[in-house]
Amino acid sequence: MTDVDLDLAHVRAFVLAAQELHFGRAAESLSISQQGLSKRIARLESQLGTDLFLRSGQGVQLTEAGRRFLGPARQTLAVADQALAAVRGEHRPLRVDVWGHLYAPMRALAQVAARTGELPLELGHGRDLPSVAAALLHGDIDAGFGRVHPPLPPGLTHRLVRLEPVDVILPETHPLASEPALRPEQLRDSVLWTPGSLDRLDFLHRFAEQFAIRHHAEAPNLGLDHFLTGLTADAHRFSLIPSDVPLPQAPGVRSVPLVDPTPLYAWSLLWRTNNGHPLLRELLSTFTTQAGRNRWLEYDPAQDWLPEL
Known part of the structure; x- marks a missing residue:
């Protein structure tokens, strides 16, 4: 296998097909026919001596060899693109x-x-x-x-x-809103308000686990204004935001520093x-x-x- 010279056009066809898992869409991206794309992949498989795709009536899937080849194939194309840009003297943003x-x-x-x-x-x-x-x-x-x-x-x-210190934001009606500073443990009986599913928000998820926050509620992330409006809908809600983030003129919202410890x-x-x-x-x-x-x-x-x- 050491004497195999891979054709970059074949490798690019494979990468696009692997991303799309659809030969038609991959061929369209390359502005070639689906038959032309299939031929390129077949030649690549012949060179490598193994199948890269499983083909069936339901579509295509990567084989184990295809999954192993995908990462290095992407890197090969990236290096080739960089080499071409260097020769041309391109300085793209x-x-x-x-x-x-x-x-x-x-x-x-x-x-x-x-x-x-x-x-x-x-x-x-x-x-x-x-x-x-x-x-x-x-x-x-x-x-x-x-x-x-x-x-x-x-x-x-x-x-x-x-590393940025994090403040807690609360509705002005929250029982703790008048405090000059709060410890994270004081929020245990409050409701963590999150912009999306908590299990997809690593920082907030870890904060909840670390400081035993038992309750949370969530809404789609439609921007800070919408998020703050939802925060004030329940007097027991709170959330976290970096202290440097400028809050819009949202009525009824208070920002309080967190101490002992300060989350970063x-x-x-x-x-x-x-x-x-x-x-x-x-x-x-x-x-x-x-x-x-x-x-x-x-x-x-x-x-x-x-x-x-």
Whole structure:
């Protein structure tokens, strides 16, 4: 097998078919016929000496060999695209997706981008960590910015760039709303209000487990204004938000610092390990400088609570 020279057109056909699990849609993406795509994949399978897909009347599925081949195949295409860009002297913008929108990730990213001067960024929005991770592995974006938690798919790496204190937000009618500060344990009998399913919100889920929050209620994530309106609908609800997030002029909502311990929300930059975009190194360097200047990574385990990353 060491003398096999893979045709990148065949590899690209396989990757698209594996993503779609539909030869017709994959062929359309490549602007070729479905028969042409099938031939490319058949030639690739012949070269590799194994089937990559199981074909049936219900569609196609990856074989075990196909699942093993998919990750390296994506990386091969990404490296080939980078080599082509280097030869052409292209300097396309760095594509960065953010997630965790209720916690306003653009605030920190904007501060860093301002320090880079003319660093060209294309900013987008991912639904959550899994969707951003998938976009990175597919080569659709260069980096992600948000809260990272294990497990990460193979081929991705991240760097912690900011730890942000978290406040509790309460309706003004909440029994604890008049307190100047609160300990997390004081919220045990309150209702954690979440923007979506709690089991998909790692930080809030871990907070609830750590501090024995027994009750929660949820609503779709339709933005901060909608979220705060739902918060005030029940005097026993509360939620958590980074202390730096500017709250809109929402009547009936109070923000109170959390102490003993203070929860910290961790922001990370996430990227594919073999991404050689030169602007990625510049963005990482600027984050490091900004974190040192603003003491973004200060952490005292005697006073702060930080979930495992």
